[in-house]
Amino acid sequence: MPEHMSNNQWEKILKSFPPRREYLLQAFHKLQESEENQYISEEMIEHIARYFKLTKGEVFGTLSYYTLFSTKPRKSIIVQVCNSPLCHAMDKKKWISQLLQLQDKEIHIEETACLGHCEKGPVIAVNGQIISLQEFTSVQEIIKKIKSTVHGK
Amino acid sequence: MENKFPKIVTRRFGMIDPLSIDDFIQHDGFQGFLQAIRKSPAEIREAIKQSGLRGRGGAAFPTGIKMEATATSAPQETKRFVVCNADEGEPGTFKDRYIMEKDPYALIEGMLIAGYAIGSHQGYIYIRGEYLSSITTIRHAINECYKHNWLGKNIQATGFDFNLEVFIGGGSYVCGEELTLLESLEGKRGHPRIKPPYPAQKGLWQKPTLVNNVETLVNLPYILQYGASKFREYGTAESPGTKLLSISGSVEKPGVYEVPFGITFKEALDLAGSLSKGKQIKALLVGGAAGNFIPPSLLDLPITYESLAENKLTLGSGAIMVFEDSVDLHELLQNILHFFKHESCGKCVPCRIGTTLLYEKAKEPLTQENLAWMIEEAKYMARTSLCPLGQSPLIPLQSFERFFNL
Numbered sequence: 001m002p003e004h005m006s007n008n009q010w011e012k013i014l015k016s017f018p019p020r021r022e023y024l025l026q027a028f029h030k031l032q033e034s035e036e037n038q039y040i041s042e043e044m045i046e047h048i049a050r051y052f053k054l055t056k057g058e059v060f061g062t063l064s065y066y067t068l069f070s071t072k073p074r075k076s077i078i079v080q081v082c083n084s085p086l087c088h089a090m091d092k093k094k095w096i097s098q099l100l101q102l103q104d105k106e107i108h109i110e111e112t113a114c115l116g117h118c119e120k121g122p123v124i125a126v127n128g129q130i131i132s133l134q135e136f137t138s139v140q141e142i143i144k145k146i147k148s149t150v151h152g153k
Numbered sequence: 154m155e156n157k158f159p160k161i162v163t164r165r166f167g168m169i170d171p172l173s174i175d176d177f178i179q180h181d182g183f184q185g186f187l188q189a190i191r192k193s194p195a196e197i198r199e200a201i202k203q204s205g206l207r208g209r210g211g212a213a214f215p216t217g218i219k220m221e222a223t224a225t226s227a228p229q230e231t232k233r234f235v236v237c238n239a240d241e242g243e244p245g246t247f248k249d250r251y252i253m254e255k256d257p258y259a260l261i262e263g264m265l266i267a268g269y270a271i272g273s274h275q276g277y278i279y280i281r282g283e284y285l286s287s288i289t290t291i292r293h294a295i296n297e298c299y300k301h302n303w304l305g306k307n308i309q310a311t312g313f314d315f316n317l318e319v320f321i322g323g324g325s326y327v328c329g330e331e332l333t334l335l336e337s338l339e340g341k342r343g344h345p346r347i348k349p350p351y352p353a354q355k356g357l358w359q360k361p362t363l364v365n366n367v368e369t370l371v372n373l374p375y376i377l378q379y380g381a382s383k384f385r386e387y388g389t390a391e392s393p394g395t396k397l398l399s400i401s402g403s404v405e406k407p408g409v410y411e412v413p414f415g416i417t418f419k420e421a422l423d424l425a426g427s428l429s430k431g432k433q434i435k436a437l438l439v440g441g442a443a444g445n446f447i448p449p450s451l452l453d454l455p456i457t458y459e460s461l462a463e464n465k466l467t468l469g470s471g472a473i474m475v476f477e478d479s480v481d482l483h484e485l486l487q488n489i490l491h492f493f494k495h496e497s498c499g500k501c502v503p504c505r506i507g508t509t510l511l512y513e514k515a516k517e518p519l520t521q522e523n524l525a526w527m528i529e530e531a532k533y534m535a536r537t538s539l540c541p542l543g544q545s546p547l548i549p550l551q552s553f554e555r556f557f558n559l
Contacts, residue, residue, distance in 0.1 A: 024340035025323050029282065052340075065342040065498075066323025068282045080283075084244040085438060086401050088488045089480045113326055113492055114244035114442075115283055118401035118474070119408050128285045 009034070010044055014051040021052055024062055028069050037073035038108075045071075067112070075108040077150050080125040084114035087122035095122060095133045095142065102139070107146060126150060156410055156424050159387055161375045161395050162368055163411040166255045171290060174297040177258040183303065185374025186265045190311045197270040198224060201373065203381035205393040210238055210329075210366030211440065211469045213458050222353035223363040224271040233273040234362040235264055236352075237370055238334055239280040239287070242326040243441035244492065245472030248397035249367035251409040253280070253287040256371070257294035261304070261317065263370030266377055268315045271363050276317045279338055282324050292319055326496035330540045331364040332356075333498075344500045345540035368397055388414035392457040396468070400425040402475035403432060412456065419452040422475065432477040436557065440469020442489045443545035445552035446482070466552070482557055486549065487515045493546050504543030507534040511546055524554050 013030050017023035027048060032040055040048075040063055049059045063069050081099050088096065102109050117123045120132035124142075126149045136142050160166075169176040177183075189197050202217030223233060237260065241249040253260060264276045280288050295317055298304040306314050325343045328334050332346040335357050356362025372394060376384045385393045392414035398421055401407040405426025412421055418437065428434060437447040445466045447454075454460055461468050476485070494508040507530055514527050531547035538544055 021340035022320075022338060025337065026321060028323070029321055062340065062342050066282075066325055068322075068324035083488065084492075085442060085485050085488045086245050086474045089474070089476050089485060090402065112283075112324075113496060114242065114246075116241055116247045116250055116281070118245050118247055118399065118472075121401060121407075125283065128283070 007043075007047065010047050011051075014047065019051055019053065021054065024048070024052060024054075024059070025066065027052075028063060028066075032069055036076065038076070038078060039070040039073050041073075042071075075104075075106055077107045077146060078127055079107055079109050079146055080112040080115065081109060082113075082115040082117075082121070082123050082125070083111050084118065084121070086114070086118045091122040091133070093133075093136075095136070095139070098139050099124065099142065102143070104143065107143070156412075158412050158416070159395070160411050161384070161387070162252065162259075162371045162397055163255075163409070164375075165259065166251070169256070171255050171257055172293055172297075174258060174294070174301055174303070177256075181378065182258055183262055183265075183309075183374075185377035186262050186269075187309075189266045189269055189377045190313060194224065194270050194272055197266065197377065200381050201270070201376060204372075204376045204384045205381075205391075206369065206372050206376065206384070207392070207458065208366055209368035209372070209396065209471070211243065211443075211467075213468070216365065216369055216372075219353060219365070220267070220270050220363060222351070223356075223361045226354045226361045229272060232275075232360050233271055234357045234360060235267045235271065235273045235276040236331075236335065236338065236357060236362055236364045237264060237276065237278040237367060238329065238331060238364055239278055239284070239291075239367050240322050240329040240334055241284070241367070241470075242281055242329045243443065243470045243472060244489075245401055245438065245441050245444075245474040246399050246470040247401075248399045248409045248471060250284055250287050251397070252367050252371055253284070254290050257290045258298070258303075259371045259374060260291070260367055261294055261298055263373040264317060265303075265308070265313075265315055266373045267363055267365060267370060269313055271361075273363070274314045274316065276315065277320055277338060277357075278317065279320045279322060279328075279334055281322045281328075288319060288321060295319065325498070326492075327498050327540065327542050330542070333540060334364065335362065342498070344498050345542075347539060389455075389457050389459070391459045396456065396471050398456075399470070399472045400475065401473070403428050403434075403477040403480075404475050405429075414457045415455050417453050417455050418447070418473070421456060421473065422452070425475075428475075428477055432479075434475060435478045435480055436476050436482060438474040438476065438485070438549070439472065440467055440548075441472045442492050443541065443548055444469045444472065445548055446556060447552070448556040451556075467548070482553070483515075483519045486519070486553060487512070489549050490515045490546060493542065497542060501538045501540075501543055503534045503537040507531070507538075507543065508546065511550075521558075524550070528554060 328343040535544040
């Protein structure tokens with residue numbers, strides 16, 4: 001994947017949706033996925049606004065409301081740490097607070113509400129893929145698993 | 154303990170390859186729809202009313218009445234929509250994910266029946282953006298249905314047309330509320346609407362819209378295939394049928410369990426195995442963050458809408474989180490109030506400011522005085538907020554005060 005997609009590629013993605021407002025979130029998902037840094041840039045917002053015949057403010061207002069979208073560049077691995085009451089209570093080894101403080105040049109860490117995989121809690125999502133933290137013995141081991149999930153073994 | 158209870162919603166779980174439409178059809182798939190299509194839409198609505206099915210997402214509103222209202226709120230030729238609420242964000246709830254990933258075609262069948270019953274030809278499944286594998290599975294099932302003429306024009310030569318599309322949410326708890334979900338489906342910020350009008354009158358693009366939870370819709374094929382009276386053999390008179398419970402926490406086998414209404418919490422927990430040796434249950438959190446803390450002394454309470462209502466409790470989505478004695482309930486309360494603060498959409502001032510005040514207060518020592526203050530604040534929020542989010546913090550707080558008094 002190229003580091004910065006050309007405007008042409010954005011247009012191509014946009015054109016796969018009918019130009020009606022209900023497809024706005026769906027377009028955000030696709031555009032964000034295809035961007036190396038997993039975010040929606042201001043330049044993209046201009047394209048989106050033009051395509052859906054909305055103001056930039058309307059696009060930004062909608063975009064910034066939802067937690068799964070970012071308006072700032074992120075690192076390539078996005079780790080969502082579930083902090084639901086269940087994961088919190090099951091987190092005997094205090095992985096959640098340790099992970100939330102983690103600094104890593106590849107990993108973007110964020111806290112999230114219930115991921116809905118409570119039967120395996122505590123859990124994290126690595127670029128959307130669920131990993132249970134039940135069996136781990138160290139944070140290093142968790143980081144290794146996060147990276148191998150994205151890069152392969 | 155093995156789950157020997159009769160199964161309605163989970164009857165195909167583990168029996169079929171969830172991706173295979175042939176497998177689904179060989180296991181009685183689409184039989185409910187084929188029964189339905191021989192009757193008039195009014196007869197279907199009557200059968201669903203007879204069944205006594207109530208919404209399984211949390212509010213427990215009678216499904217047949219909702220359908221009737223949606224079908225009759227505007228002239229017949231008015232465009233109508235069926236929307237499946239698969240924005241399963243209530244903490245501790247994961248049953249709809251199980252349904253979508255283990256029997257996706259059953260959900261499509263449920264939507265076909267709902268569409269036919271209210272005179273709609275267009276459905277949407279709004280799935281939370283975090284459920285990647287549910288999205289993939291449902292999309293695959295929809296494609297297969299189009300390929301095999303179980304969706305699209307003149308389905309199986311019945312003359313009925315129905316189109317179905319998946320929409321992916323953006324990560325927002327409040328979008329699980331039906332009117333907010335419709336705003337989001339229209340591509341807007343997830344802000345609740347003033348009601349009335351309800352979706353049955355003015356829903357998606359101001360058209361009559363039936364919004365139902367995944368589990369509710371998956372009950373429909375069974376009711377149409379076997380009849381309302383067969384359905385009523387399970388559960389109680391006021392709570393007919395079964396309920397999926399999402400059991401998690403300090404039990405041996407956390408997971409989704411389908412049980413008939415009327416069994417006790419203790420019987421339900423036995424299915425998920427006992428606690429580890431030497432541990433005891435400190436509390437259950439039933440129904441999610443917007444749910445009640447329930448003490449071990451109430452484990453013999455039957456799980457029905459009526460018995461819970463008598464005890465001023467609710468079942469909500471059917472989430473049961475089990476906390477053992479080592480869990481700090483004050484921390485848990487902070488966690489829940491932080492969640493509401495984070496998820497408040499900010500439209501109603503009492504909710505926006507109130508959720509922050511509650512969280513700040515929860516960080517202080519949990520004295521009787523502080524708890525009473527929080528409950529007063531939460532009551533005020535409940536009276537002055539548009540949607541269930543602002544009304545919810547009162548539920549865990551009140552049950553906390555009631556059962557775990559300091």
